[in-house]
Amino acid sequence: FEIPLTDIIVNFHDDLKSATSGYASMNYEFVGYRPSDLVKLDILLAGEKVEALSRIVPKEKAHAEGSVIVTKLKDAIPRQNFAIAVQAVIGGKVVARETIKPYRKDVISGLYGGDVTRKNKLLDKQKKGKKKMGNIGKVNVPSEAYLAVLKR
Structure with missing residues (x-):
């Protein structure tokens, strides 16, 4: 059967070896190039585009890929003194968003009633x-x- 090369490249070989304890192998033939509907997925941190995290993905997988990347970034980026919006954008449309919560000082701790x-x-x-x-x-x-984003 035929499968896109991107699906084979992204961790398929590692998953195959892990599942079979290294006993399985894989052979494939390159069938040729086919047209595909691709979009550019950009990542915005606090409204600024991070080019190193941008990637080209198939249109039907763009929403899922964006939400996975945004969730990984939310866990990997440390909290700051202000809220950070992490967004996955296709064109000008936000397809996934997470917010990294800011540190907060307890400013009302010195108030007792009143x-x-x-x-x-x-x-x-x-x-x-x-x-x-x-x-x-x-x-x-x-x-x-x-590294967290690149790791699958």
Whole structure:
């Protein structure tokens, strides 16, 4: 039967050897090139495109591939002082999104009962600071995050 070469390249050989304890082998013949419906899947971190994580995938697998990559990045990128939106985009359309939660300081720990408006003022002040930090801040992607995405 015929199968796309991309499905063989991506870990098929390793999975075959693992499943059969190294006893199975595989032979294949190159049949030729066929037209395929492909799209470019871009990854955005905090609104900025990360070219190293972009890839070309079959259109029917794009949503699943995007959600897998976004989930892996969410787990691999450490938390920052501001929220980070991790998005998988095809064209201009977001197909998958995760948010890395920010660190938060307990700003109301020093308040004991008393005025609710004071508590709300401190929380609003913290929220404005986090928003400002998110607009200015850059996201550093560690090399472990790149490896986590490349590993299947």
